[in-house]
Amino acid sequence: MRRLESLSFYLSATDCLVEGEASGVVLTRAMPCRLGEGPPERDEPGGESVTGRALVVSCRSGSSSAGAGLLEAIHADQGPALVVLDRPDQAVALEAIVAEEILSRSLPLVVLDDARFAMAQAAHLISLYRGGRLVLSGPRLAGLASVTAGGELGYEPAPVTAANDGFALSPEDRRCLDGGAGPAAQAAMRVVVRMARLRGARALLDVDRMHVGSDIDVGPVGLALVARLVEWGDGFRVPTTIGASGKATTRFAEACRALGGMPLSDPASLRASAEMPWPLALCVAMVGRAPAPSTH
Template sequence: MPSTPVRVKVRSLVEGAAQGALLFADVGLSFWGGVDPASGEVIDRHHPLSGERLAGRVLAIPSGRGSCTGSSVLMELISNDHAPAALVLAEADEILTLGVLVAQVIFQRSLPVVCVGHEAFNRLRGQGFVRVEGNRLTLSGRRPQDHWRAMDVPWQSPAPVSLDLTEQDRALLDGAHGKAAQVAMQIVLRMAEIQGATRLLDVTQAHIDGCIYTGPASLRFAEQLVQWGARVRVPTTLNSISVDQRRWRELGVDPALGEPASALGDAYMAMGAQLSFTCAPYLLDTAPKAGEQIVWAESNAVVYANSVLGARTQKYPDFLDICIALCGRAPSSGCHLDDQRLAGLLVDVPQPAHMDDSFYPLLGYHIGALAGRRIPLIRGLEHAMPNLDDLKAFGAAFATTSAAPLFHIAGVTPEALDPNDVLAPGAPLPLETVDTAGLLASWRELNSARDTRVDVVSLGNPHFSLSEFAALASLCAGRIKHPDVVLAITCGRAVLEQARDAGHLAVIEAFGAVLVTDTCWCMVGEPLIPAHATTLMTNSGKYAHYAPGLVGRGVHFAGLAQCVEAACAASAPGQPPAWLHPIVRTESPTDV
């Protein structure tokens, strides 16, 4: 540790002054699913900070990653005094920054957020004490013996002098359309400033992730907007909420969760949002078309919209999504722009022989960790013909370990049918190669169960599609699950009715499955997961990652057919799939 203080110049994303013991990690952290909003404990059991408490410490991480709901969790922590004293980032992170800005507006409380760049960030490793003041960061071995005091900076409406605003933008900003729209526009402009945008653009639709209940602060934010007269200006759908709104009492959910979680969904519908309650809005009839400018939150939905549909959205944080929906305007930056959708990383993938459907979520999870914030171009799957369910599973797992809002698969996804279209001319890119050892390591990360027992089989994260219901019905036909195993499926209401009309539900319910709408596995707990249950099984790479921290159970990860077999046998092999030993390259990656 330095004997004399070392000062580092930083970029201030949220002003303020704070100090504390340094808590450092060189791995990004998803606050949602990775930090307990009620205690500030890091609950991501795959993260190097697992078990640490954030309160009062200066947290240094490269950036956030994973869920868009991280902003809501951070606002919750600020409101209940379990937040870090300050955030020090290698790269600007909009999700975490937005959580602090909304806490300023709603609670008049804040914490400083600074960006130091990768070189300075790497020098923080092993340091002891950090003080943040404005655009300066000071490192020392221990707390200085002086009379220095921490300070919050109150919310200040941004001066829009650097932005090219329309007459309608200025009317919203001046309060001509009510206080909710005015505050929303202020927040949009503040984020535009952080992103370096010089103008705003029109969006055609929104998908709101902020309807997930993270605690009292998330409900207070939505109800405050309703009291201010909030009304969305574009067609708006809602993500999964934290309970099945029609059946939470029947399912045994504690009213302490059921009532506020249901009220939160009602608050967003009071603003004019549609009752959709799905984390897979791309399965709705309202799914956007290629090139359409939209504002979607929910990490898997963002990645699917950009990558598979070719629509255009940032990875919008909770709360910024509704602010943009109230204005109908978004910063013209990031994946809204052509040049920001180009690949920043090449990934060569060997195509395994005789693979099953566990290949794509495992691959997405692995490549997401390799990519970080970079948009990858994945080569080697040109003839694999992944279907939409494969891409959905890949994207959800990719969004769990990556902060990137987009991936390209050469010859598969719409913008990379000719992979040269997503490469900047004359700009060589770093190359990563996926191999058996790396995929096996990722498989072991996802398989945290200590024995072969299976108590619960979890399906529908993201929400089940109609084709997944068809596949499950085929696997379940003429069979009955083990009486000691819970098999539950989460899905949206619209897809549930489609599956019922197609005759799939009769077979699946005869098998013994439980069907849950409106919510998804990332919010499900007891009693749907029985108190005595110790082990889950899932075909979702996303849920296999989050479940140990969210519900404290070990996980088996496998394909859909293996999940049905486990539901019948109440046990799982606990071994990697046969196709993973070894992966054989069927042909060389395409040269681009």
């Protein structure tokens, strides 16, 4: 018998929210915190940089509703190598999904059960490979278990997922996903569908108008997202107003004019729409479809 110093297992499709290959030295965090670059928070001992690290984040300890900062960090090439969560977090997932689908920048994002998450926290190095194989390694794992030969947990078979997940899509939804409505609508629909599934929605609903943001400050990444959508040559499918609080957001609102957006200086009457995170609202405006309320 030899002491276990590494673990290797396969993730299911639901465990791997954003696929990819990455490796990094572990850095642990607990919500609420900022997951991108920026001034260290009080709960970030030593103020260590997240750049290039395997960020292991406990979401159960708090809310990430203030924003994870991942999208800005990914856009600035200062993000972590990969992120490991102990539960699906919509705010974190949205930023990683939007970065992948619109900015073509992949930040692998995985969710582990309690036992494996504890092992991830104890690991020194985490590596993710294509096909969903996750490898945890480090001396602190030696006290967690023991196996015969090789010092590594025998590979588990890759999980099999059902072909039909019960998610209803209209013919127009599928046309958008297939690229028939243009590249911007295709990317936006992918974001909407992925977030709908993460939220537990069973279908998409028609939207007749949209408001993007209110008192947010989208920063350079917002301008980059709009620039990519404009470059692809599509526009908003439904009448869309844009919040304009703050200089950066005002520039964002003006950039959205090329997509058909209308800047709105007083969005008080649209507070309900503003509750949708602005990256998702931007995508909803591109396709006129939004996730139905979750049934659970």
